[in-house]
Amino acid sequence: MATRAPAHGGLIRLQGVGVAFGAVQALQGVDLRIEAGERLALIGANGSGKSTLLRVLNGLLEPGCGTLLRDAASRQAMVFQRPYMLRTSSLNNVALALWLRGVRWREAREQALAALARVGLAELALRSARTLSGGQQQRLALARAWALQPQVLFLDEPTASLDPHAKREVEALMASFAQAGMTLVFASHNLGQVKRLASRVVYLEQGLIRADAPVEQFFDRSRLAGLSPEADLFVKGESA
Template structure:
């Protein structure tokens, strides 16, 4: 679906990615893990085409419809419904489909009945679910998520994880960054470990957690480094 080859990204004096190559196949749920500053968010943004980079980004026909949920989703000063409608408008969805898609998206994330509530008046967990609904409503085949459960309480984390597992079961392809190794183990089909802007391990989830890792990647999984 998507392939990066020898991609490098620099922010001023900071080399955020160093000749990274990675592919995404249809139906995968990939978890990007690594210490703070390892390049997880930069890689997500590069994969989504949001950054100027050196290297090659190739997007296949199955990945033309993409969406991204950011770690701190921005809510417009609008109602829940109109936040969804704005996303649909920006994505070029015909107006005749808006009501149906809004209703389906809110039902999917269990926010039905809150259509007229100001989006910024929602709880943190509700705002995160609305951000996910906003992305899901445009019917992406490839969804990127940056720390989708960061700062959420345990109940809200479980709700978001259940949503993502449901999307994967429906056949959507997902790439997410996370600091929660338990979450990666529960949800991902593949885990990619980054450090200093480079990929040091890229393995199916079972292999990643079975003790075969070496060096700093092994230390990270054992909780011996941040």
């Protein structure tokens, strides 16, 4: 695997990437290019390879084969479906992430307060992060990621376990991050969410990319069937 700036533009480029866990082929020959400012949604059934692909893109997982082309200096962050909360205050959960990046502690706390305000949690800065509701914890995870000022934010099913109100809050934050110029790459089972937030959709099945299209084209059933019968069946099933 190589990690360097893509030779032909784009933020990240995968060429022939494969990942196997024992006898299970999680990704197979994946070619993918991500441009700055995109809002890329990864969809597919459980086990299709979405989470594995996110981890490869973020550098958390080494491909077994293929090439990852990425600017090593680009800033990235990731938010998980169930983010880990340290046994300390909400403020410290964000400040520690900054401190680990080399920010002095006083400055880290100041920036952490600004990040908490950004996601509407300033009044809960001193509360233990583990006592927050699921929606509040997800917003705290977004604050922790936003504080690092990433160019690319990866999100793995960020609203899967949240109630409708909390989902709307998280979606609003994602949309505002994108509007400010951040590139988003997120996995989701919620096709309504994909329609609201994505500019492009990638459909995975058994570790293969079966469809890759702008969101308007992807959800045009008259065009999707010709583009990818597998993706058309998935969308039909999820929309039923």
